[in-house]
Amino acid sequence: MLKSINIQIVYLKPGQQWQQSLTVNLGCTIHQALNQVDFFKLFQELTVNNIELGVFGIKKQLSDVLKSDDRIEIYRPLICDPKKARLERHRRPAACPLDPLSTSGSRE
Secondary structure (H helix, E strand, O other): OOOEEEEEEEEEEOOEEEEEEEEEEOOOEHHHHHHHOOHHHHOOOOOOOOOEEEEOOEEEOOOOEOOOOOEEEEEOOOOOOHHHHHHHHHHOOOOOOOOOOOOOOOOO
8 A cells, every 4th residue: 555645736926825735655756746736727927837836845856756745846937037127126215204195205
């Protein structure tokens, strides 16, 4: 008799949160677990070629074997480079925090 383990799969999209708990056989890979719940049919924007994922924040591969109570996290592609976005926010003038009527940061 095969031993089984419990795992979770989570995927967050803007406006949507998807989470699935399931039981898989010991020795199951991430790819096998995703196929068990038809993940690539549910989220057709993701494929085995473009998916980024991890377990508890540590990047993993589809071929990695799961352990009991692992949480597979599916990562969305970045919309923009975080370093560039931070630089752009720094360059933009901020509204003056002392003037509640100010929207541009300048007092007239």
